[in-house]
Amino acid sequence: MLPNVLQPREADHVPVLAEEVRECLAVGPGETVIDATFGAGGHATLLAADLRGKGKLIAIDRDPTARTYFEQLAKRTTVNARLLRGDFGVVLPQLSGNGVRADAILLDLGVSSMQLDRPERGFSYAADAPLDMRMDPTHDISASDVVNTWSERDLVTIFRRYGEERYAKQIARAIVRRRREHPFERTGELVDTIKAAIPTPGRFGEGHPAKRVFQALRIAVNDELTALETALPAALAMLRPGGRLAVISFHSLEDRIVKRFLQEKARGCTCPPDFPVCVCGKEAEVRLLTRKPVRPSARELDDNPRAASARLRAAVKQ
Numbered sequence: 001m002l003p004n005v006l007q008p009r010e011a012d013h014v015p016v017l018a019e020e021v022r023e024c025l026a027v028g029p030g031e032t033v034i035d036a037t038f039g040a041g042g043h044a045t046l047l048a049a050d051l052r053g054k055g056k057l058i059a060i061d062r063d064p065t066a067r068t069y070f071e072q073l074a075k076r077t078t079v080n081a082r083l084l085r086g087d088f089g090v091v092l093p094q095l096s097g098n099g100v101r102a103d104a105i106l107l108d109l110g111v112s113s114m115q116l117d118r119p120e121r122g123f124s125y126a127a128d129a130p131l132d133m134r135m136d137p138t139h140d141i142s143a144s145d146v147v148n149t150w151s152e153r154d155l156v157t158i159f160r161r162y163g164e165e166r167y168a169k170q171i172a173r174a175i176v177r178r179r180r181e182h183p184f185e186r187t188g189e190l191v192d193t194i195k196a197a198i199p200t201p202g203r204f205g206e207g208h209p210a211k212r213v214f215q216a217l218r219i220a221v222n223d224e225l226t227a228l229e230t231a232l233p234a235a236l237a238m239l240r241p242g243g244r245l246a247v248i249s250f251h252s253l254e255d256r257i258v259k260r261f262l263q264e265k266a267r268g269c270t271c272p273p274d275f276p277v278c279v280c281g282k283e284a285e286v287r288l289l290t291r292k293p294v295r296p297s298a299r300e301l302d303d304n305p306r307a308a309s310a311r312l313r314a315a316v317k318q
């Protein structure tokens, strides 16, 4: 843990869809900005610059390693900045309940480079490491708990639902068989079990054979979709009229939640078209800034292949 905290790296800071986020959030001097996924502070640095010395930055992250990056940013900026450590699914409703209001809110979902590139965090199938995957190391469930104690049926469900894994059944069965003899401790053991469980033709194409199961475990361990579902209404409630919300997602499950939420909030009257007057009284709460998700340009992908699956959606509160 300690080396992570002490050695920030340049690559940790590369923010995805940075100019597009800036354009959507259109932050101006004197505003209050919330970066609910501070990470290494790549986006927050740009948004703080857009405050031009006046305004407030509230940073949130559940990973304690974010503090080192936050302290670096706090030293460089004259804006009023503070970091709140916690799950945005909890912190945003708390802030909203305490009457905090914002002009711009960003959620850049998923894991950061500072997590993926530190093998000891156990997020990566590319390096052998303890099977952990917790964004918050004090969280009580790690990937090894899920793999060693959840029922075969629950493993199948998460591999299918969160990983869209075609061989979910075969992989869950192989995991349960192996853990009876040797509980899983390391990512390498899980990768080997996954590879052996997938029929040979399935091991080629569609990326690394363990990619989808690792994604599923990460989502389950960190309860990522629940956090997102709770955070979106809280974020909208906190925005002042004219306030902007931007969300970057990295897989279709997240993007679907964001898309449905924003479309529902952008819809006005839902009365049948043959009603002479509106009886539902529903008014649009937001105006969409992105009809379709914004994807990274070819140029960005050349520089940062990790941005490949990023999709940005944004809206302005009415």
Ligand SMILES: C[S@@+](CC[C@H](N)C(=O)[O-])C[C@H]1O[C@@H](n2cnc3c(N)ncnc32)[C@H](O)[C@@H]1O
Binding pocket: 012, 013, 014, 015, 016, 036, 037, 038, 039, 040, 041, 042, 043, 044, 060, 061, 062, 063, 066, 086, 087, 088, 089, 108, 109, 110, 111, 112, 113, 135, 224, 227, 228
């Ligand atoms: C993709 S990174 C953000 C990178 C950041 N925008 C930057 O430019 O450096 C996502 C960050 O959000 C954090 N995170 C993910 N889910 C979270 C949650 N539910 N609550 C708080 N932080 C979360 C992760 O710990 C990670 O640091």
